[in-house]
Amino acid sequence: MNAPVMLRMTSVTRVHGQGAAEVHALRGVDLEVRMGELVAVMGPSGSGKSTLLNLAGGLDTPTSGTVTVGRDDVGTLDAKARARLRRKHVGYVFQDLNLVPALTALENVTLPLELDGSSARRARAKATAALATVGLDDLADRFPDDMSGGQAQRVAIARALVGPRRLVLADEPTGALDSVTGEAVMRVLRQRVDAGAAGLLVTHDARHAAWADRIVFLRDGVVIDSTGAAAGPDSLLHRAVRA
Numbered sequence: 001m002n003a004p005v006m007l008r009m010t011s012v013t014r015v016h017g018q019g020a021a022e023v024h025a026l027r028g029v030d031l032e033v034r035m036g037e038l039v040a041v042m043g044p045s046g047s048g049k050s051t052l053l054n055l056a057g058g059l060d061t062p063t064s065g066t067v068t069v070g071r072d073d074v075g076t077l078d079a080k081a082r083a084r085l086r087r088k089h090v091g092y093v094f095q096d097l098n099l100v101p102a103l104t105a106l107e108n109v110t111l112p113l114e115l116d117g118s119s120a121r122r123a124r125a126k127a128t129a130a131l132a133t134v135g136l137d138d139l140a141d142r143f144p145d146d147m148s149g150g151q152a153q154r155v156a157i158a159r160a161l162v163g164p165r166r167l168v169l170a171d172e173p174t175g176a177l178d179s180v181t182g183e184a185v186m187r188v189l190r191q192r193v194d195a196g197a198a199g200l201l202v203t204h205d206a207r208h209a210a211w212a213d214r215i216v217f218l219r220d221g222v223v224i225d226s227t228g229a230a231a232g233p234d235s236l237l238h239r240a241v242r243a
């Protein structure tokens, strides 16, 4: 598989806290995700999965090592440039969703587009389409606090997929979903990746990891195992079966 590398992490470490409180959340992680590739990250609680995603999404910078998204070396960008990278290119489904409670579902999904200068009308049309892909078009005017956990989670997924996101990061996006809705969300994510985005998905669920081209296992901040290399004929076969 020779698609361009969208995300590259090289010898990445991340130390949280200082002195006696120091936590080595990542210790020398190497990872590449190409366009059209979906990589699942699995590992026990505290193994560094969310830390890894935060670094990949430019929400955080490594203590040492490099993280590049497209051509941008995230560690050398200033905060403003990192914010721009996130707004324009990175879709993020946070583990705790991070929806804005004062905004409706539609307004939450519209927000990244409007922040990036889209006209209100175009942003609305795109956001409506994104809500429809997760089956929530009829709840567009509902506030997150008036939704079930699974519905709010789907709003967060729509927000991550709206617009031309090149890198989609999802931290347990199916955690609050029943199995049918979880499968539907995985299908949407897979379609977006097949259309050319790079995807990194944290999951505890082997059935959802099975949608990925590769699984990376983390333990104590180290990649301890990784299934296969890039997508081979086997995974194409799986994809054909899923389609």
Ligand SMILES: Nc1ncnc2c1ncn2[C@@H]1O[C@H](COP(=O)(O)OP(=O)(O)OP(=O)(O)O)[C@@H](O)[C@H]1O
Residues within 6 Å of the ligand: 016, 017, 023, 024, 025, 043, 044, 045, 046, 047, 048, 049, 050, 051, 052, 095
């Ligand atoms: N802001 C922080 N300050 C201090 N320590 C932190 C911080 N964020 C994470 N850590 C620590 O870093 C380690 C990795 O945390 P991380 O959130 O990446 O784990 P995780 O694999 O996502 O876990 P979970 O499955 O529970 O979400 C943990 O030991 C955690 O306590």
Ligand SMILES: [Mg+2]
Residues within 6 Å of the ligand: 049, 050, 051, 095, 171
């Ligand atoms: Mg986490």
